[in-house]
Amino acid sequence: MNTYRSTTLKLILLFVGMALVSACSPPAEKEAAQPADSRAAVDLIIAGDYVISMDATGDVIKNGAVAVKDGFIIDVGTESDINKSYAATETLPGAGRIVMPGLINGHTHAAMTLLRGVADDLALMDWLNNYIFPAEVEFVDADFVRIGTELACWEMIRGGTTTFVDMYYFPDTIAQVVESCGLRSLIATTVIDQRSPDAENADDALRKGIEFIKRWKGKNNRIMPIFGPHADYTLNGEQLKAVRAAAIDLDVPISIHLSESPYEINYSKETYGMTSIDFMESIGFFDGPTIAAHVVWPTAEEIPILVKRKVGVIHNPTSNMKIASGISPVTEMLAAGVYMGLGTDGAASNNDLDMWEEMRLAALLQKVDQMNPEALPATAVLRMATSGGAEAIGLGDQIGALTKGLRADLIQVSFDDVHFVPTYDVLSHLVYVADEQDVASVVVDGKVLMRDHKILTIDTERVRREANELAGRIQAALAAKNKS
Amino acid sequence: MNTYRSTTLKLILLFVGMALVSACSPPAEKEAAQPADSRAAVDLIIAGDYVISMDATGDVIKNGAVAVKDGFIIDVGTESDINKSYAATETLPGAGRIVMPGLINGHTHAAMTLLRGVADDLALMDWLNNYIFPAEVEFVDADFVRIGTELACWEMIRGGTTTFVDMYYFPDTIAQVVESCGLRSLIATTVIDQRSPDAENADDALRKGIEFIKRWKGKNNRIMPIFGPHADYTLNGEQLKAVRAAAIDLDVPISIHLSESPYEINYSKETYGMTSIDFMESIGFFDGPTIAAHVVWPTAEEIPILVKRKVGVIHNPTSNMKIASGISPVTEMLAAGVYMGLGTDGAASNNDLDMWEEMRLAALLQKVDQMNPEALPATAVLRMATSGGAEAIGLGDQIGALTKGLRADLIQVSFDDVHFVPTYDVLSHLVYVADEQDVASVVVDGKVLMRDHKILTIDTERVRREANELAGRIQAALAAKNKS
Numbered sequence: 004m005n006t007y008r009s010t011t012l013k014l015i016l017l018f019v020g021m022a023l024v025s026a027c028s029p030p031a032e033k034e035a036a037q038p039a040d041s042r043a044a045v046d047l048i049i050a051g052d053y054v055i056s057m058d059a060t061g062d063v064i065k066n067g068a069v070a071v072k073d074g075f076i077i078d079v080g081t082e083s084d085i086n087k088s089y090a091a092t093e094t095l096p097g098a099g100r101i102v103m104p105g106l107i108n109g110h111t112h113a114a115m116t117l118l119r120g121v122a123d124d125l126a127l128m129d130w131l132n133n134y135i136f137p138a139e140v141e142f143v144d145a146d147f148v149r150i151g152t153e154l155a156c157w158e159m160i161r162g163g164t165t166t167f168v169d170m171y172y173f174p175d176t177i178a179q180v181v182e183s184c185g186l187r188s189l190i191a192t193t194v195i196d197q198r199s200p201d202a203e204n205a206d207d208a209l210r211k212g213i214e215f216i217k218r219w220k221g222k223n224n225r226i227m228p229i230f231g232p233h234a235d236y237t238l239n240g241e242q243l244k245a246v247r248a249a250a251i252d253l254d255v256p257i258s259i260h261l262s263e264s265p266y267e268i269n270y271s272k273e274t275y276g277m278t279s280i281d282f283m284e285s286i287g288f289f290d291g292p293t294i295a296a297h298v299v300w301p302t303a304e305e306i307p308i309l310v311k312r313k314v315g316v317i318h319n320p321t322s323n324m325k326i327a328s329g330i331s332p333v334t335e336m337l338a339a340g341v342y343m344g345l346g347t348d349g350a351a352s353n354n355d356l357d358m359w360e361e362m363r364l365a366a367l368l369q370k371v372d373q374m375n376p377e378a379l380p381a382t383a384v385l386r387m388a389t390s391g392g393a394e395a396i397g398l399g400d401q402i403g404a405l406t407k408g409l410r411a412d413l414i415q416v417s418f419d420d421v422h423f424v425p426t427y428d429v430l431s432h433l434v435y436v437a438d439e440q441d442v443a444s445v446v447v448d449g450k451v452l453m454r455d456h457k458i459l460t461i462d463t464e465r466v467r468r469e470a471n472e473l474a475g476r477i478q479a480a481l482a483a484k485n486k487s
Numbered sequence: 488m489n490t491y492r493s494t495t496l497k498l499i500l501l502f503v504g505m506a507l508v509s510a511c512s513p514p515a516e517k518e519a520a521q522p523a524d525s526r527a528a529v530d531l532i533i534a535g536d537y538v539i540s541m542d543a544t545g546d547v548i549k550n551g552a553v554a555v556k557d558g559f560i561i562d563v564g565t566e567s568d569i570n571k572s573y574a575a576t577e578t579l580p581g582a583g584r585i586v587m588p589g590l591i592n593g594h595t596h597a598a599m600t601l602l603r604g605v606a607d608d609l610a611l612m613d614w615l616n617n618y619i620f621p622a623e624v625e626f627v628d629a630d631f632v633r634i635g636t637e638l639a640c641w642e643m644i645r646g647g648t649t650t651f652v653d654m655y656y657f658p659d660t661i662a663q664v665v666e667s668c669g670l671r672s673l674i675a676t677t678v679i680d681q682r683s684p685d686a687e688n689a690d691d692a693l694r695k696g697i698e699f700i701k702r703w704k705g706k707n708n709r710i711m712p713i714f715g716p717h718a719d720y721t722l723n724g725e726q727l728k729a730v731r732a733a734a735i736d737l738d739v740p741i742s743i744h745l746s747e748s749p750y751e752i753n754y755s756k757e758t759y760g761m762t763s764i765d766f767m768e769s770i771g772f773f774d775g776p777t778i779a780a781h782v783v784w785p786t787a788e789e790i791p792i793l794v795k796r797k798v799g800v801i802h803n804p805t806s807n808m809k810i811a812s813g814i815s816p817v818t819e820m821l822a823a824g825v826y827m828g829l830g831t832d833g834a835a836s837n838n839d840l841d842m843w844e845e846m847r848l849a850a851l852l853q854k855v856d857q858m859n860p861e862a863l864p865a866t867a868v869l870r871m872a873t874s875g876g877a878e879a880i881g882l883g884d885q886i887g888a889l890t891k892g893l894r895a896d897l898i899q900v901s902f903d904d905v906h907f908v909p910t911y912d913v914l915s916h917l918v919y920v921a922d923e924q925d926v927a928s929v930v931v932d933g934k935v936l937m938r939d940h941k942i943l944t945i946d947t948e949r950v951r952r953e954a955n956e957l958a959g960r961i962q963a964a965l966a967a968k969n970k971s
Contacts, residue, residue, distance in 0.1 A: 116908075120915040124850075124864035158905045265858070324851035325919075327860040354919040355906045360844075364851070366608075367808035371852075374749070376811040380608035421642045422839045422923065424600075424951055425958030431604040435809075435838040439906065440924040467908055474909030 042090040046449055047071040049413060050082045050097025053429045057104050057389040058404035061382070063429065069102060071411040074224075074449035079405050093451065095444050099419045101429055103385075104404055105165025105412040105447065106358040107392035109317035110258070110296035110346030112171045114143070114151030116158065117470060119350035121477065127266070127326060135351060137484055142477050143200035148173040150473055152180040153466045158356045159186065160458055162439030165412040165447045168258055168294055168317070168346070168396055170231035172201040174215045178226050185452045185460045187412060189294070189396060191231025191258040192216065194246050196238050205242045209249060216253050224410075225448055227255070229294075234260040235279050236270040240286050247288050256292035256397050262305070263297035264328045280305035289314060292397050296346060297322075298336070299329040306332075306339045315342045315395030318387065320364040322348035330372045333365060334379055344392030345384070359437045362388050366434055381434040415444040526574040530933055531555040533897060534566045534581030537913045541588050541873040542888035545866070547913065553586060555895040558708075558933035563889050577935065579928050583903045585913055587869075588888055589649025589896040589931065590842040591876035593801035594742070594780035594830030596655045598627070598635030600642065601954060603834035605961065611750070611810060619835060621968055622961050627684035632657040634957055636664040637950045642840045643670065644942055646923030649896040649931045652742055652778060652801070652830070652880055654715035656685040658699045662710050669936045669944045671896060673778070673880060675715025675742040676700065678730050680722050689726045693733060700737050708894075709932055711739070713778075718744040719763050720754040724770050731772050740776035740881050746789070747781035748812045764789035773798060776881050780830060781806075782820070783813040790816075790823045799826045799879030802871065804848040806832035814856045817849060818863055828876030829868070843921045846872050850918055865918035899928040 047070075054067030056079065068085035070078040078085060082097065122134035148171060159167060169177055170191040181188045192212035194205055202208035212230055219228040232238050232246040250257050262268065262279045275282040280301055283289060289312035298316045301309065309316060318333050337343055345365060347356045362384040369379035387395075393403025402412045418426060422436045445453040452460050531554075538551030540563065552569035554562040562569060566581065606618035632655060643651060653661055654675040665672045676696035678689055686692035696714055703712040716722050716730040734741050746752065746763045759766040764785055767773060773796035782800045785793065793800060802817050821827055829849060831840045846868040853863035871879075877887025886896045902910060906920045929937040936944050 119909070119911075120919065121911045123912070123915045123919060124861055126859075126861055130860070154905070154908060161905055321851065324855040325860065327854045327858045327862075329858065330855060354915065357906070364848075367805065367848070368855075370811045371808040371814060374811045374813065375610075376614070376809065377608055377610055378811070420924070421638070421645055421947070421951075422841070424638060425603070425954050427603075427605045427958065427962055428607070431607045431838070435604065435607065438922045438924060440904070440922060463905070467905075470909050474911065478911055 040090045042088055045070045045072040045077060045089045045091045047093045047095070047411070047446065047451070048085060048089060048091040049095040049102050049415060049444070049446060050085075051100045051102030051415060052097055052418075053101045054079065054405060055101060055103040055385075055429065056405045057385060058406045066097070067102065068097065069405055069411070069413060071446070071449045074411055076405060076407055076409050076411050076413075078407060095415055095446075095451070095454065097415070100415040100417055100443060101433070102405070102413060102415055103433070104389040104402070105414050105445065106163050106388045107344060107396065107403060108159065108164045108167040108346050108356065108358055109294065109315070109344035109392050109396055110319055110348055111155070111167055111169055111356060112349030112351075113155035113167065113169045113177065114148045114171050115349035115351045116155040116356065117147060117151040117474060117477070119354040121351065121481065123354070133485060134481060138477050138481060139200060141480060142473070143172055145173045145176045147473065148176045149180060150466065150469045152177050153184070153461060154470045155350070155356060156180060156184040156186055157458060157461050157463050157466055158439070160184065160445050160452050160461070161442065162357055162359065163414040163416065163442035163445060164356065164358055165414065165445060166393075166396070166398070166402060170258055172199055174212075174228065175218065178219050178228065181226055182223055183460065185225070185447050185450055187225040187402070187447055189227045189229050189256070189258065190219070191229045193231045193233060194238065194242070195233040196242060205238055209242075209246060213249055213253065216255055220253065220255065229255045230257045232257060232259050234263070234267065235275070235282060236267050240275070240282075243283070243288055244286055247291060251291045256294060258294040258296065261295035261298055262300045264299065264326075268300050278302055278305065280308055284308050284312070294396050296348070297328065297331070299323055299331045301332065301336070306336055306341065309336065310340045313342065315344060315397065317344045317346040317395060318365055319346045319348040320361055320368050322352045324364070324368070326352050330368060334369050334373060337379075337383065342391065342395040343387050344395035345387045355439070357439045358388055359433075359439060362434050381431045384434055385430060411449040412447050414442055414446070416441050417443045524574045526572055529554045529556040529561060529573045529575045531577045531579070531895070531930065531935070532569060532573060532575040533579040533586050533899060533928070533930060534569075535584045535586030535899060536581055536902075537585045538563065538889060539585060539587040539869075539913070540889045541869065542890045550581070551586065552581065553889055553895070553897060555930070555933045558895055560889060560891055560893050560895050560897075562891060579899055579930075579935070579938065581899070584899040584901055584927060585917065586889070586897060586899055587917070588873040588886070589898050589929065590647050590872045591828060591880065591887060592643065592648045592651040592830050592840065592842055593778065593799070593828035593876050593880055594803055594832055595639070595651055595653055595840060596833030596835075597639035597643075597651065597653045597661065598632045598655050599833035599835045600639040600840065601631060601635040601958060601961070603838040605835065605965065607838070617969060618965060622965060623684060625964055626957070626961050627656055629657045629660045631957065632660045633664060634950065634953045636661050637668070637945060638954045639834070639840055640664060640668040640670055641942060641945050641947050641950055642923070644668065644929050644936050644945070645926065646841055646843065647898040647900065647926035647929060648840065648842055649898065649929060650877075650880070650882070650886060654742055656683055658696075658712065659702065662703050662712065665710055666707055667944065669709070669931050669934055671709040671886070671931055673711045673713050673740070673742065674703070675713045677715045677717060678722065678726070679717040680726055689722055693726075693730060697733055697737065700739055704737065704739065713739045714741045716741060716743050718747070718751065719759070719766060720751050724759070724766075727767070727772055728770055731775060735775045740778060742778040742780065745779035745782055746784045748783065748810075752784050762786055762789065764792055768792050768796070778880050780832070781812065781815070783807055783815045785816065785820070790820055790825065793820065794824045797826065799828060799881065801828045801830040801876075801879060802849055803830045803832040804845055804852050806836045808848070808852070810836050814852060818853050818857060821863075821867065826875065826879040827871050828879035829871045839923070841923045842872055843917075843923060846918050865915045868918055869914060895933040896931050898926055898930070900925050901927045
């Protein structure tokens with residue numbers, strides 16, 4: 004009887020265990036394809052109730068899927084056709100989800116997430132001189148950049164950004180973080196004519212930048228080291244020409260702040276006798292590929308220069324509004340044929356890295372500025388955040404659309420949140436409703452970086468702890484400084 | 488042995504059941520206070536790492552709490568002081584949370600959530616004549632209003648709105664939904680001089696409105712029936728005066744669209760020989776309490792009228808941008824002393840009911856419009872969404888701040904999302920970063936409507952199903968109409 008009881012008990016305890024597991028676990032995923040399968044083997048199939056191509060056709064496939072192999076998109080079609088042709092090692096099921104290209108953040112200073120909200124609602128010079136510059140001088144070192152960039156990558160992956168154009172200090176550290184977290188990035192090594200956290204002056208920054216680019220160019224297809232001369236008011240003409248010469252020599256593009264604020268335009272007029280874009284053209288700065296951030300104040304004569312020189316323009320509506328830089332003539336530039344993308348700028352002037360909000364704000368701001376509700380429709384801003392942004396940063400032949408042969412950078416957006424109910428038009432919902440928190444899964448170069456809202460490539464709790472600890476020290480230091 | 492086994496089995500199965508319950512349930516709540524407790528009994532204690540009073544003191548209490556009894560706030564202080572003085576039946580623990588007054592959405596058309604995204608990026612007349620009006624004529628009945636209002640209340644509770652000023656048709660149905668879901672609402676019965684979904688013309692609407700107000704006035708402190716004459720371009724002077732006379736007679740305020748668009752201003756000038764606010768003043772329309780939505784185009788001479796007549800102005804930045812109505816002179820009106828709140832307008836022109844976005848957009852839009860980053864700081868827009876909004880809708884002595892004696896309308900916002908890391912300034916984060924999805928718990932009149940992101944007073948899956956079904960029929964009908 005004892006044995007019997009013991010066996011009964013064991014069986015029942017086994018049942019308890021199984022019941023606990025089955026009651027508390029999510030439903031198991033479907034099995035991967037059978038080995039005897041005649042279908043072509045692929046690494047990943049990503050499905051969605053809607054698959055938004057963002058390619059030239061503008062196709063939206065209902066109940067679609069994307070097949071991925073070796074980091075590339077090898078097919079896009081209906082889910083049933085894709086499942087007939089391909090057997091995948093890994094799948095991202097599509098119920099209640101939209102599949103679309105990953106978002107391209109064309110201008111940010113990732114590590115500055117560590118300074119988000121440190122000082123808001125201040126006049127530009129007070130903000131810069133009493134908060135941002137002192138914090139940077141005292142605290143920006145390789146460790147700050149590592150923690151800040153990890154924090155930014157966490158937020159960007161969470162929100163569906165797959166590529167970002169960064170401009171900050173300690174670019175090797177940025178590249179290491181990007182290499183590890185799996186995002187795609189153009190990393191601009193900052194060149195500025197003042198003592199910075201990682202260089203003595205412009206010459207020193209340029210020299211170090213050249214070495215950085217040589218170290219990283221061609222090493223990893225996700226990491227493109229480029230130059231980031233700061234602006235025409237922080238570098239003189241000779242310095243700007245020297246950076247361009249080095250960029251041509253190393254065959255890399257340049258990212259720069261351009262025509263951002265009334266301050267810059269006045270400075271340029273007083274110093275060079277012309278506005279910023281005219282000045283840049285006059286010194287041959289546009290002789291190589293250029294990604295120009297902001298471009299709030301181009302004159303009617305300067306817009307054709309941007310078109311002719313194929314300058315990619317990155318619109319940053321939140322930052323332009325928050326720092327009161329002005330309203331960029333986005334619709335005029337698009338109509339003229341300028342390549343245009345979107346960016347968040349750094350989180351210190353935003354205060355997040357939410358590309359959904361940039362899309363929404365871009366559309367809303369153009370409408371009220373033009374007093375025309377048809378200005379910059381949802382499809383146009385979605386293009387700026389994906390395929391258009393890819394063109395603007397010089398990667399139009401590699402990313403930005405769900406097209407066979409492009410690199411597999413794509414996301415799934417859940418649309419089961421109450422703010423999507425009901426859904427008449429998914430494109431409209433993506434622009435006028437979606438939040439960072441709706442993004443469910445993120446794939447870059449065929450690798451899943453976030454699955455069902457879980458980040459797979461960053462130790463987020465460590466980053467949170469390190470960021471909070473460092474921010475505590477920064478806050479104490481600024482409080483002491485601004486008291487004295 | 489059989490009996491023994493049976494008993495053992497029963498005990499073990501009981502254990503299985505208990506194990507399942509204990510493994511799958513969230514941690515049990517702390518026990519309510521002991522009967523022998525000398526502390527005063529309260530219904531609810533809501534704690535937070537930060538408690539933001541939004542009262543005249545502007546106090547932010549670290550590790551604070553609010554004690555609630557019989558629907559009122561009876562004390563606010565540090566968590567340890569509150570716990571020393573009060574024993575609560577129910578608690579909302581505060582780790583990682585901010586406690587603040589519930590948000591006040593000063594202008595919306597709740598049921599129009601059913602039309603969100605049905606038609607975007609269109610010229611106003613195309614939008615109205617080919618989409619909104621046809622959909623309303625064909626589909627708006629009591630059932631549409633019930634489902635749409637439930638959907639809106641779900642979204643508003645989820646996003647931290649505790650009071651809304653509504654203006655739509657079938658106000659009895661709206662009142663029933665509000666009664667059941669637990670929100671607070673001023674429900675404006677629409678008066679418009681055309682055939683509407685619930686009336687033949689302005690006279691009929693006014694007659695029905697009077698009956699509605701008589702039915703609901705004083706019935707439930709959360710439900711305030713009021714009049715909603717649509718605008719000065721959809722009602723003539725005599726009709727507007729008749730509505731005001733009825734409002735004075737019944738002692739209720741009025742909500743109206745005012746000075747919203749260039750169209751309205753031109754209409755008013757051509758029809759009445761003066762701009763809208765001047766015209767309203769000339770007919771004595773402001774002789775009773777008025778909640779004016781939009782007010783985008785007040786002249787310098789009209790702003791003092793708003794101050795003198797204590798007109799509450801509701802700013803709707805998303806709608807004003809999306810429909811291209813213009814940029815409201817919010818900072819001028821605030822400086823002049825106008826009572827100002829914020830609203831989302833209906834979801835058909837927004838396309839959600841997200842008050843966080845309205846706060847952020849209000850701040851950003853004023854800064855760029857004024858070319859001044861100090862314009863409309865975070866604290867000012869937080870005030871517009873809480874205590875200022877309460878004043879603007881005539882409830883400043885009842886809600887809008889965490890002050891002893893006010894009604895207990897308050898929310899908890901989680902700040903553990905990555906976009907809040909690090910946190911230097913909670914007020915800044917609430918305006919420049921927070922989303923609807925960060926709101927964790929919502930209390931109205933002392934009753935918990937959402938706890939840890941779970942809505943307690945609405946059958947959300949039924950509402951989702953009904954909304955999707957109705958939207959499917961609307962979409963099919965509009966497609967057929969716009970094809971023919």
